[in-house]
Amino acid sequence: GTIKATGKNALAVKAYDYTNNEAAEWKNAGEYVNISGGTFSSEIAENLCENGYFPAKNSDGTYSVAAAVVVRYTVDGNEDGMVCEYDAADLQAAIEEILDAAEMREATAVRLALYTDVDLGEEEITVPAGVTLTFDLNGHTLTAGSFTVSGDVTVTDGEGTGALNATASLEGEGKLSVKDASVTLTPADGFVLKDNELCKVVAVIGGTGYAALEDAIAAAADGDTVKLVSDVTVVGKQLVIDAGKKLTLDLAGKTLKISQYAAKAAQIDVFGDLTLTDSVGGGVVCSDYTGTA
Numbered sequence: 001g002t003i004k005a006t007g008k009n010a011l012a013v014k015a016y017d018y019t020n021n022e023a024a025e026w027k028n029a030g031e032y033v034n035i036s037g038g039t040f041s042s043e044i045a046e047n048l049c050e051n052g053y054f055p056a057k058n059s060d061g062t063y064s065v066a067a068a069v070v071v072r073y074t075v076d077g078n079e080d081g082m083v084c085e086y087d088a089a090d091l092q093a094a095i096e097e098i099l100d101a102a103e104m105r106e107a108t109a110v111r112l113a114l115y116t117d118v119d120l121g122e123e124e125i126t127v128p129a130g131v132t133l134t135f136d137l138n139g140h141t142l143t144a145g146s147f148t149v150s151g152d153v154t155v156t157d158g159e160g161t162g163a164l165n166a167t168a169s170l171e172g173e174g175k176l177s178v179k180d181a182s183v184t185l186t187p188a189d190g191f192v193l194k195d196n197e198l199c200k201v202v203a204v205i206g207g208t209g210y211a212a213l214e215d216a217i218a219a220a221a222d223g224d225t226v227k228l229v230s231d232v233t234v235v236g237k238q239l240v241i242d243a244g245k246k247l248t249l250d251l252a253g254k255t256l257k258i259s260q261y262a263a264k265a266a267q268i269d270v271f272g273d274l275t276l277t278d279s280v281g282g283g284v285v286c287s288d289y290t291g292t293a
Helices: 088-104 213-219
Strands: 003-005 016-019 022-025 033-035 053-057 063-067 069-075 078-086 109-113 124-127 132-136 141-149 152-156 163-170 175-178 191-194 197-200 203-205 208-210 224-228 232-235 239-241 246-250 255-259 268-270 273-277 284-287
Touching: 088 109, 088 124, 141 175, 163 175, 163 191, 163 197, 191 208, 203 213, 208 213, 213 224, 213 232, 213 239
Parallel strands: 003 033, 109 132, 124 141, 132 152, 141 163, 152 175, 224 246, 232 255, 239 268, 246 273, 255 284
Antiparallel strands: 016 022, 053 063, 069 078, 069 109, 175 197, 191 197, 203 208, 203 224
């Protein structure tokens, strides 16, 4: 069975296997003893602690266990075997230390899993560039002011009960995707979730942002204005305004480029009604087409 020591006077610290009247410490005692409370006269072995707890020493010289954010990480798909333990407020330090360790090992992939809920209030969590990171909520809730990604991060939750309560954004070439449908992600201003991936907004209709100009055009109702908020490059295809569409495209000082499309000389095909404007000035529509089609 399983021994759970949780009371003030819990005594179970080690388990012994008696063979020929000789007592030897049971090497796999951690599979049966899970300590989440109590006071002890000697230090508690780490493998006997319940998930989410670690050995602690009291001011009076006795020993106990304490709750903490426990982060277990996997590097390059191989279990590292190390458990890094931090107070909730030090989760950012945990991320940086784990990534530093991965860098020293020339690793390209790291998996980080929470073992308890974390509430950082309005603090920011940042994931730097350089390592591909899988962030497993592991059935727990992470609350923070913001979650800013410069690297390549996948948020997952195999338990199906985890939550990420933070506004998410990207910096530089950062990528952030959600693997499990149970994970909810709140994009920061200027970002939108498209196909489970956080993307920068490139066009807006009123107050609604879109990750692709084609998506905005498809969503536009008659008379709507699609406004660019960043430079847009349409790669390998035309920009098409279907028959029955009537809209205004406001460049707003940005550049719209059709790239790597050579099937037709016409880089933008309008079958509907398109009005092209530039409310800011300096906007450009261009193409790298050099063919003769």
